[in-house]
Amino acid sequence: MDGSTSNTNSLFPVFHCMIILGIILMCFLSIRSGNSMKDDEPSDAGVSVHSSIKSLFRSLASALSDVRMLLVVPLIAYSGLQQAFVWAEFTKYAVIPALGVSGVGIAMAVYGALDGIHG
Structure with a gap:
């Protein structure tokens, strides 16, 4: 290992920008869907955000009180454990010996893309 973090340092701003873009798009979609229901009424931005x-909290509370939703929790935990295995153990024992440390990023990007396509 050469100890270089140039790849990590270049990926962080890219991921950070993608997260910020996603948050901005989510806010616009939320505001637009709220305005489509109340086109005739004038809306105050502070009141609409507060409501x-x-x-959102009411929806969250009702979802968490549903037994069917609680039955999904083990599936979510399994998915998290699977991802932890892939990103840690699989990378350590399969990707690094085959492609080296420099190939981990591209291998995990390909894995993520194929996992997303597979659904």
Whole structure:
């Protein structure tokens, strides 16, 4: 290992920008869907955000009180453990010996893309 972090340092801003773009798009979609229901009424941005947050917490509470939703928790835990295995053990014992440390990024990017396509 050469100890270089140039690849990591270049990927961090890319991921950071993607997260910020996703948050911005989510906010616009939320505001647009809220305005489509109340086109005739004037809306105050502060009030709509506050009511939207209250509505979000009500939806979350109702979802967590549903037994069917609680039965999904083990599936989510399994998925998390699977991802932890792939990103840690598989990378350590399969990708690094085959492609080297420099090939981990591209191998995991390909894995992520194929996993996303597979659904």
